[in-house]
Amino acid sequence: MLLQLNDISKNFGGLQVLQGVNFNVRQGEIFGLIGPNGAGKTTVFNLITGLLRASSGSIRFNDDDIGAVAPHKITERGIARTFQNIRVFKEMTLLENVVVGMHDHLNYGVASMLLNLGGFRNAEKEARERALELLSWVRLDHKAHMLADSLSYGEQRKLEFARALATKPKLLLLDEPVAGMNPAEKTELMSEIVNIKQRGFTIFMIEHDMRFVMGLCERIAVLNFGKIIAEGTPDQIKNNQEVIEAYLGKEEA
Structure with a gap:
């Protein structure tokens, strides 16, 4: 496995944001992490890139523990990231x-x-x-x-991708890559991400647009209230009752 999160928990004072999170990202795949607002998705990215330290558990990249590695050293090891807010x-x-x-x-x-x-x-x-x-x-x-x-908004997003790829990453983290895009821009960006993947890169994204995620990712994990509640293929995820309830709410008896 290229990336492994093992029993990761993160507390901010008395608030537990992540609890016992486990999943892995395989070499050469497009992997997605989804979940409602406030589920803890961005915290996961911040832990992987060294901006935060886990309260417990381990993060392994290329079989090395990176849980205490500085952000610039993590970039040097081969993890690049784009941000939800464009930074060009x-x-x-x-x-x-x-x-x-x-x-x-x-x-x-x-x-x-x-x-x-x-x-x-x-x-x-x-x-x-x-x-x-x-x-x-x-x-x-x-x-x-x-x-x-x-550049247009969508073109600035693509420029961010090119700059992230310039660091020669083994793993590219995309933080809500289609946020703020129109349907045409989303379709174009989907094509660009597939193109990047076909060049041998591994991609891990968090995204709110379910149509985009389901059409692009090979495997998806679902985070809700800091816990992984499901993991599998897009078909398995969209038919999972617990996932449906997390997004739509549970019907009253």
């Missing part, structure tokens, strides 16, 4: 935005950069070529030299 550098070009995501992988020293030596120039050239390739994956290469501020 709007005053920079698309190309510059993606190159920024590569800074941990550029092989030149400070002296090479300051003196504009060959090592710096070669690394910079390779970075720009790679950035253009990543932009082509999300069909934005034709806008590479435009400012990010000129």
